[in-house]
Amino acid sequence: MTDTKTIEFSATTKALVDRILKRYPEGRQKSALLPLLHLAQAEFGGWLSVPTMDYVASVLNIKPIEVYEVASFYTMYNLNPVGKCLIEVCRTGPCMLRGANDIIEHIENKLGIKEGETTADGKFTLKTVECLGSCGTAPMLQCGADYYENLTNEKVDKLIEKWNSINDHSTYMRSNRVEL
Numbered sequence: 001m002t003d004t005k006t007i008e009f010s011a012t013t014k015a016l017v018d019r020i021l022k023r024y025p026e027g028r029q030k031s032a033l034l035p036l037l038h039l040a041q042a043e044f045g046g047w048l049s050v051p052t053m054d055y056v057a058s059v060l061n062i063k064p065i066e067v068y069e070v071a072s073f074y075t076m077y078n079l080n081p082v083g084k085c086l087i088e089v090c091r092t093g094p095c096m097l098r099g100a101n102d103i104i105e106h107i108e109n110k111l112g113i114k115e116g117e118t119t120a121d122g123k124f125t126l127k128t129v130e131c132l133g134s135c136g137t138a139p140m141l142q143c144g145a146d147y148y149e150n151l152t153n154e155k156v157d158k159l160i161e162k163w164n165s166i167n168d169h170s171t172y173m174r175s176n177r178v179e180l
């Protein structure tokens, strides 16, 4: 277990954590793991480092391995640093049939990175993910809390242009999707 002394939720987040923990019966605090990981990801730079996960384990009084196994299972948690704009392209069947591969390749060429990589300026990370539940409007991607659907290369170009012109990318971080 890593030393977690330097990592601590802000007072505001601690209040949210308390609210979340109250939803569960005594001794069942592990059930709050998913929302707490969202909060941790939002507060500590958009990804979950080992010390961050250890801190969450300490908050919930569970073993760090119990946090690692959950955080590494879901693609919504980032186990490595990500760019300010995290572009998540669905690569499951319906999206693939509707051209997701072409969209992914187009983004790779446009940004000069491969899937899983971050641009040198730290602005964009390209990730492929499993079905995001928007199959009827495939192909699609998610960036922050927003879905972008019925994608074409032209639409992607416009989106990247828009994201490139934004200085404050905080609203484009996936971690902001914490619903409480």
Ligand code: FES
Pocket (backbone or CB within 6 Å): 090, 091, 092, 093, 094, 095, 096, 130, 131, 132, 133, 134, 135, 136, 138, 140
């Ligand atoms: S397959 Fe892409 S959203 Fe469902």
